[in-house]
Amino acid sequence: MWVSVASLLAWLWLTFGQGGFWHTGVRLPPRPERAARPGVAIVVPARDEAEVLPLSLPSLLAQEYPGTARVILVDDGSTDGTGELARRLGEAPGSLPLTVTSPGEPPQGWTGKLWALRHGVELAGDVEYLLLTDADIAHAPASLDSLVAAAEGASGGGYDLVSQMARLRTETRWERLIVPAFVYFFAQLYPFRWSNRPGSRTAAAAGGCTLVRREALERAGGVAAIRGAVIDDVNLAKAVKRGGGRTWLGLADQVDSVRPYPEFGQLWRMVSRSAFAQLRHSVLLLIGTVLGLALVYLVPPVLTVVGLAAGDSRLASVAGAAWLLMAYTYVPMLRYYRQPPVAALLLPFTALLYLLMTVDSAVQHWRGRGAAWKGRTYPAPSRSEGF
CATH class of the missing domain: 3.90.550.10 (Spore Coat Polysaccharide Biosynthesis Protein SpsA; Chain A)
Known part of the structure; x- marks a missing residue:
């Protein structure tokens, strides 16, 4: 129950406190009348x-x-x-x-x-x-x-x-x-x-x-x-x-x-080649990301099913509310991509794939094959480069 409550609170914060990230209305303003433009x-x-x-x-x-x-x-x-x-x-x-x-x-x-x-x-x-x-x-x-x-x-x-x-x-x-x-x-x-x-x-x-x-x-x-x-x-x-x-x-x-x-493998490589770089090649950030993804995206559907199977209506309700908030915030992006809104219920599965891609990105980096793109592999930048 406490884990499901934590997940629901996380989704309340993401929905109302994370800059409205899920809105898809941030677009270029209409162009004015044509005028001479700079080079x-x-x-x-x-x-x-x-x-x-x-x-x-x-x-x-x-x-x-x-x-x-x-x-x-x-x-x-x-x-x-x-x-x-x-x-x-x-x-x-x-x-x-x-x-x-x-x-x-x-x-x-x-x-x-x-x-x-x-x-x-x-x-x-x-x-x-x-x-x-x-x-x-x-x-x-x-x-x-x-x-x-x-x-x-x-x-x-x-x-x-x-x-x-x-x-x-x-x-x-x-x-x-x-x-x-x-x-x-x-x-x-x-x-x-x-x-x-x-x-x-x-x-x-x-x-x-x-x-x-x-x-x-x-x-x-x-x-x-x-x-x-x-x-x-x-x-x-x-x-x-x-x-x-x-x-x-x-x-x-x-x-x-x-x-x-x-092919699925091409999409996997697209994400995994830079995921660990996004985490600044930090093991602590990697652990935090994995735990965070699990709490936010995997806990709601898993505990909803567990609550229903165990006859625990409170657990199913709290976890289900988190799952519904998750789906609700994903629907605008699906509409932007002209996909059916019901696909929002699959977001936990997609998040699991991203979690695995992120772990794979770290593993490939430790094996010396991280950040690979079209025959080139790039090491982590040194602290002096300031990235």
């Missing part, structure tokens, strides 16, 4: 992305932007012809100017993606904004204009960093089970409303789509300030906020990931 360079780091590039790069090259814009694709040591394919795609009539370049292998202390971003930012020249977007992200024609309008101050905005959580694919059974929970857990960890509040210690961004003022990036120390960060998007937002900048993060309506995850 933007779109920087796309790409490593072995030939499979998805035909679905994503043309959307960037076709942006309807009332200002100067160019695309810089940084080929990060690809072996599948990513660079050559990008050049061919850039020949389409009416495309924005495209530069395809390669920085070579990253030096020690740098992740490949951030080394590529640094190279692209240096080539961007004297532009006011940089759109940092992943190679698997497709943008609607007005996406860039909406981002810059928000950064410029539309509807009371005015930000140094504007980021959108791209809508991930949910076509396969495993994607539908894992993906909405991925965004839900991220928002629970970094409530968007808290992150968007000036002066708040919470800061986050979504690496797939982040527009940043060049001046704010330089004030934060440039890409070099986060050079070894595996979770680069959150660390970038923290660096910009530490430098006095205003940041904004919300869900996307015009930005979609086209990367497929048809």
Whole structure:
């Protein structure tokens, strides 16, 4: 009974005291009437992305932007012809100017993606904004204009960093089970409303789509300030906020990931490769996370069943109330992903999978295979790097 009460209290706090993390209404404001916009360079780091590039790069090259814009694709040591394919795609009539370049292998202390971003930012020249977007992200024609309008101050905005959580694919059974929970857990960890509040210690961004003022990036120390960060998007937002900048993060309506995850193992690796890094490679945080996930997500359904089986109506009622609160807060995210609300009852099972992924992430790190991505493995950054 005491465990079920603790779980219910945890859910009452999460529902009413955790920044309204479960609301999905944090979106970009409507764009004002079209006006001349400042110059933007779109920087796309790409490593072995030939499979998805035909679905994503043309959307960037076709942006309807009332200002100067160019695309810089940084080929990060690809072996599948990513660079050559990008050049061919850039020949389409009416495309924005495209530069395809390669920085070579990253030096020690740098992740490949951030080394590529640094190279692209240096080539961007004297532009006011940089759109940092992943190679698997497709943008609607007005996406860039909406981002810059928000950064410029539309509807009371005015930000140094504007980021959108791209809508991930949910076509396969495993994607539908894992993906909405991925965004839900991220928002629970970094409530968007808290992150968007000036002066708040919470800061986050979504690496797939982040527009940043060049001046704010330089004030934060440039890409070099986060050079070894595996979770680069959150660390970038923290660096910009530490430098006095205003940041904004919300869900996307015009930005979609086209990367497929048809197999469960691919989704497992997507989560586990960075989960232990999220915990700062701390054993104590790992233990606390496992216990916390168990108390918050596993206790309610287990004790509901136990209470019903034992004829203990009080236990079943308290645990069941926690389970219902859990499901209630998950429904908005399911609706955002166009999934049936009844799937919210499966969240405890999905949370169990995430718990196992987090433990596996720690195990892989201790075996020297942590934070692995496309042939590269990154060690934990030293304390002197400040991540």
